[in-house]
Structures are given as C-alpha cells and as structure tokens.
Amino acid sequence: MKNDSLSQKNTTRPTHHLPHLTRNQQAVLAVLRQQSDALSAQELYGVLREQQAIGLATVYRALETLKLQGLVQSRSGTNGEALHSPIEQDRHYLTCLHCGQSFLLDHCPVHDLAVQVHLSVPFKIYYHTLEFFGLCEPCTHQRS
Amino acid sequence: MKNDSLSQKNTTRPTHHLPHLTRNQQAVLAVLRQQSDALSAQELYGVLREQQAIGLATVYRALETLKLQGLVQSRSGTNGEALHSPIEQDRHYLTCLHCGQSFLLDHCPVHDLAVQVHLSVPFKIYYHTLEFFGLCEPCTHQRS
C-alpha cells in the first residue's frame, strides 16, 4: 500500500525550480484550458464542484497563484467581476456602453507592440488587457 | 430676478442636440477634470460632499450618464473598484501581480492604432483601456 500505482496522491512530482502546483491548482488550470472563453471565479467554482470537492476560497487562491506563475490572466468583466483564462489566450473586445454587448476583436493590436513598449522601469510583462468602449451601431440611434 | 447674474441656477444652457447635464452631473465632471488622476466613485463622493450636498447614488448615476455622453471614461482598479477620469486622459499602467504597484506608461501604444482597429462591426469608439501585468524588478527576485 505504499507503492500503490492507483492512488495518485502525488499532487506534483517534486521537480526543482518552479513552485509546484497542488492538485486543486492543477484542476483550476485544467478547467480554464478546456473552456473556450473566460470564466469568473464563481463560474469556475461551479464547474469544479461537478468534478471534485473544493472550496470557493481555494479557487480564488489558486487563481492568484496561477497568475503569479504566469499561467493565467485576468480581466474585469462589464459587471465588475474578474474573468480568468489561460495565459495563451489573447482576446479583446469592443463593448457598448449602452447595451453592454461585447464584440470580439478579430486581432490584437498590442501583441506586436508589446515587446516594443518603452519601459522606464525594468518589468517582466506576463500579459496585457485591452478593451474598447463606445456605442454599437444600433445604440447610436436610440434616443436617451 | 430673471437676469440675475448671481444664481447660476441654469444647469446648462439649452443647446440643441446633446442631452443637457444637470447641476450634479456638471459638478461630477468638474471634479474629475480638476483631479490629476482617476478617482473611484466613493472618492469622488467624498470630494463632492465638501462642496455641496449630493447623494452617493447620484454620483454613480452621473458617471453612467457622462460615459454615455462620451465625457468620462472608466477602468478597473487593482482592487476591483472602478476608477473614473475625463475622457481626454489617456494613461496606462504596468501593474505588478505580486506587490500591486503600478507604473505609469510614458506613452500610449494604442492611441495611434486606435483608428486603424479593424472592426468587423460598425462601432463608435469613445475610449479604450490598456494595462500590462507582470512582475516589477524587485518582485522577480523574492521567493514565493
């Protein structure tokens, strides 16, 4: 019962340099990666609970850890809650101030420049957020 | 008593096209314009109360109106609260995920591109938000 190959109790194989991810942190990352779009912590919590037992506080803590690790990025949703997604994702939106609708931008204008960003201070950039606000066509008409 | 030059009871001179601003909305805009950096609704509320009587709800409603009017812009602060500033302002930051410190970018990389943004849908852009996240020099060292 020591050498059992069943119990994958090992949360992570003790590599050396990077802080390892716990079972929960891995689960959070896995869910984010299999989702097509960003999730709020609450939504993430809901999805995770269908697969395993986990506390809400743990989800929040995992997200924080994953961000520090450069594995996850977050942006603020229209309603204020934070939306999380794997660091690979590079999407941005146009959001209407009147109806709240968001339109996905077909290309990130910053991605290229990112590196060129003239920094006055040494800083290691992990990701960026970019969003445009204004009025969608229909809303420019409506009064009020 | 009609031509009194004292009572500036007129909230706005009835121009024609744009919806006029109420006294309170003007006050909110005025404060934002005289501030060097973005303010949260709560801070704005505090400043305003020193000058006049106004309700917190009104501050929130004024900000919403001013945004629809293209006079004010908002972004999300690190702690979640929304920060507001006059539309003219075009500042962006580098924010450290570890210590939370923010560094003002000396130049907006998007401003130029803004117009070029390839839109798949007709949309009238009022403003944009842009922020970089990562680790500041000191924080890249510290363990944890």
Place this chain on the structure above:
DNA sequence: GGTATTATGAGAATGATTATCATTCGCTTA
C-alpha cells in the same frame, strides 16, 4: 516517525455597486 509549513474549507466580514421608492426639481403649457 515527528514536527514545521502550506493548503484547504466553511462561514463570517467587507465593501463597492444596484435597486427601491418616496420626494423634489425643472421644464412645458395653459
């Protein structure tokens, strides 16, 4: 093993933003 350290969860606490709703204001019209 045996202890020090970190992670976890349940639930309370916090705090910004919204929703209510009764009252007041401002403009139009008679």
Place this chain on the structure above:
DNA sequence: TAAGCGAATGATAATCATTCTCATAATACC
C-alpha cells in the same frame, strides 16, 4: 404665474463578488 408631468435625487436596503478568520488536513523535511 400655476398646474402637470417626467426626470433627477437621496436615503436606505439589498446584492454579490472577493477577502478574511481560524480550525483542520495535507505535505514537506529531517
């Protein structure tokens, strides 16, 4: 100038995402 009416206001309650507490469990380290 007075009455009418819809928008604006403000005090307050309600929401709700996120954080904090603290006792317990898991894991690392020797």
